[in-house]
Amino acid sequence: MRCTNADRVRPVVSLREFFRDSVAQSMQRQGVRADDNTAHYVVSLLTLFARSEALFEEVDSGIGLKPLALMLADAVDAAGPEERAFTLQRLGDVSLFVAGFFADGLAHKSVDVDYYIGMGGGAYHCLSQQLQNTPRGSTFGPVFDELACKFKAFVDVLNDIRSEAQPKQEQDILRLYELWLRTGSARAARSLRKLGIEPNSSLDRRSRH
Numbered sequence: 001m002r003c004t005n006a007d008r009v010r011p012v013v014s015l016r017e018f019f020r021d022s023v024a025q026s027m028q029r030q031g032v033r034a035d036d037n038t039a040h041y042v043v044s045l046l047t048l049f050a051r052s053e054a055l056f057e058e059v060d061s062g063i064g065l066k067p068l069a070l071m072l073a074d075a076v077d078a079a080g081p082e083e084r085a086f087t088l089q090r091l092g093d094v095s096l097f098v099a100g101f102f103a104d105g106l107a108h109k110s111v112d113v114d115y116y117i118g119m120g121g122g123a124y125h126c127l128s129q130q131l132q133n134t135p136r137g138s139t140f141g142p143v144f145d146e147l148a149c150k151f152k153a154f155v156d157v158l159n160d161i162r163s164e165a166q167p168k169q170e171q172d173i174l175r176l177y178e179l180w181l182r183t184g185s186a187r188a189a190r191s192l193r194k195l196g197i198e199p200n201s202s203l204d205r206r207s208r209h
Contacts, residue, residue: 019046019161026160030187032153037139038146042096042154046161049097068095068111068119075123081130088127092147095120100158103179113155114182121151156187 020043026032027039049055056063071091078084099116125148131137147154180188180199189199 015050016043016047019043019050022046022161022164023157026157026164030153030156030160032150032157034146034150034154035142038143038150041140041143041147042157045093045097046158049093055094055097065094065098068116072119072123075126085127085130085136088123088130089144092120092123092127092144095123096147096151096154096158099155101162103155103159112182113179117152117155117183121148124148124151152183152185155183156185159185159187 023039023043023046027034055065057066059066068091071087071094075084075087075091078087095116099113099120103113124144128137128141128145128148131141131144134141176188176191177199179185180192192199
């Protein structure tokens with residue numbers, strides 16, 4: 001009996017509940033531990049960005065994603081702390097979502113997933129520092145600090161959620177290896193070992209072509 005796309009559809013009563021369960025299960029599979037507030041933030045982020053109008057914005061070429069470097073420039077040039085905090089949060093959120101769900105699509109772009117990890121983790125770190133000694137900082141400061149410290153781990157969590165949600169396909173081993181080389185992803189390393197491949201950092205880009 002052939003499995004169709006309709007057979008793979010799973011009814012979801014609440015998108016937030018779906019992401020809450022998915023994040024919890026993926027964190028357990030990936031061995032990622034985090035404060036409940038941090039996990040709740042990631043769930044809220046996924047629920048928000050499930051709506052395209054929340055993720056994309058108006059850019060010079062139409063509707064799309066503003067380049068991360070321009071977001072960072074906006075944060076630097078912000079008129080005040082509230083505007084700077086908003087822009088840094090947006091930079092961190094977009095970086096986490098894109099690196100987690102669209103890492104494969106970055107393979108042939110001018111910037112790769114490690115760039116998003118660096119920019120996103122840095123944005124969350126700056127945001128946690130800026131919120132110190134503020135009313136909002138008492139609640140969200142530790143959340144952004146943990147996201148900064150465990151940014152790569154949460155990228156793995158989102159990658160795992162995407163992998164579990166999509167139909168199983170033959171893995172792109174070369175891309176998986178490159179992801180591990182660039183980011184040190186624990187998830188990528190485990191996936192490679194399941195395929196019988198031991199990650200070896202001495203294997204450079206030229207020897208893989």
